[in-house]
Amino acid sequence: MDEALLRSLTPSVLAILVRRGADFAAAEDAVQDALVEAVRGWPADPPRDPKGWLVTVAWRRFLDATRADAARRRREDLVEEEPAAGPATGVDDTLRLYFLCAHPSLTASSAVALTLRAVGGLTTRQIARAYLVPEATMAQRISRAKRTVSTVRFDQPGDVATVLRVLYLVFNEGYSGDVDLAAEAIRLTRQLAAAIDHPEVAGLLSLMLLHHARRASRTGPDGSLVPLAEQDRTRWDTEAIAEGVEILQAALARDRLGEFQAQAAVAALHADAPRAEETDWVQIVEWYDELVLLTDSPVVRLNRAVAVGEADGPRAGLAALAALDDSLPRHTAVAAYLHERDGDLVVAARLYAEAAHKASNLAERDHLTRQAARLNSRPDARLDAGKGPAC
Known part of the structure; x- marks a missing residue:
């Protein structure tokens, strides 16, 4: 049984029933019944036209379920007006x-x-x-x-x-x-x-591919978060990155910039850097400036503060952060990171601990707790500033 084929046909079959006059809830139930019958019968007797078979069976199930309804005749007339197999395209x-x-x-x-x-x-x-x-x-x-x-x-x-x-x-x-x-x-x-055909659809697909390409490197063997700067870039999916960049370039060439395209551009710049130290933070800040114009999102401004801290130094990042509401999710974690970059380890350790208490999931909480413990164990040391926030 080709489960992928069934899943790919489901939306068009359901949409055909809705267009024929079935209400969504009844149509969805009828399609599910047809899928169950397909799972049972197709292995032994596969149809020549899988989509047509599903449309026919689902529509019959729908008619059976509504036979006693006052609208029975109208719906039966509808099915007589259309080919049983439904249109070839959906x-x-x-x-x-x-x-x-x-x-x-x-x-x-x-x-x-x-x-x-x-x-x-x-x-x-x-x-x-x-x-x-x-x-x-x-x-x-x-x-x-x-x-x-x-x-x-x-x-x-x-x-x-x-x-x-x-x-x-x-x-x-x-x-x-x-x-x-x-x-x-x-x-x-x-x-x-x-x-x-929409550039923002392409932008979202590119963004997903670029983020998903880093999936294997985002966590350690014990499930702990690995910050972007510390990830093993040899484990990134280069084929997904290449596809994402190609899709993004085609979308940007249409000169109809949207937020998903801009987010994908940031992800592409991260993917393009062979090492964390070679990341083009100046361009990333420019893309965040575009995102601010597009969305005026506080979360975007928070991410921009991190990028400014990398491009222009931690004090510039802290100045950008000071303009934002400190109740924003991850605000305290970003502040901790920027204070650490600036050498203020005591404040950074305290803020990492505060951020851990506010974390929304266990993996993030554990990561921030370890960051606080790391600094508390070396209160007089100026640590390497190359370790970015978790990504």
Whole structure:
């Protein structure tokens, strides 16, 4: 059984049912029934037209489920008007499905779960394991999301930016459970890039590839975080980096800069440096300046302060940091790093300890605790300033 084929066909089959008049929740249930039947029957008797087979079976399941409904005749008339196998292509339908799953009426977590289920073709169990929550909890979340979008009409173009943010949320969920969400996000973004010609879609795909290329070097054998400057760059995926850079260059050539393209440009500059000491921090600051203009995001300004500290010295970085709200996530960790770079080890040790208490996950907390312990064990030493913040 080709599970990858089933998952790739799921969104277009679901979109065809929705376009024929099925509400989203009922259509999604019917497609899941068809997938179950495919898993059972295809190994022994594979169809010549897998997509057509799925459309036909899913539509029959939908009609069976709604037979007693008052709208039965209208729906049956609809199916008589269209070929049983459905259209040969489903690019527009699949694109609409992306926009439906990223509808602004959904919370971020619901939009991500629904995207993984409807567009990604994952089962509720797989999504629950990836999020480390009970299957029943995830089933309820997906059911609520399906009910929310069941009445949505596509009479206006969808918001590409919202779709991209949902995909980026999927990418940032990590690697828990039996589904690699980062790899899944890259697969889905590739699919979107094939369906829509948009430089920011290309920018997001490039950003994902460049970040994912460093995955193997981000943690030590014991699971501890390895800062970017200390990562073994021979373990970076050079093919992914080359592809990401090529995609980015083509997007930038269109002169329609967006935030994902700018973020990818920063990641490309990191990937381009053979050693941490050779990183072009001046260019990175310039790209962060572009990002500030595009987003005016406090998080971007925080990352810019780190880059300024590398390009112009730690005191310049601290001056940039002083203009920001100290309640920002990672603000204290950045302050600790810049104070260490400036030689103020006592303050840096105290700030690392404070940052550890504020850390949002165990790996980050352990890393910051070790940084504080390292400085406290050598209070009179000026340590090497080449060790950057965890990345």
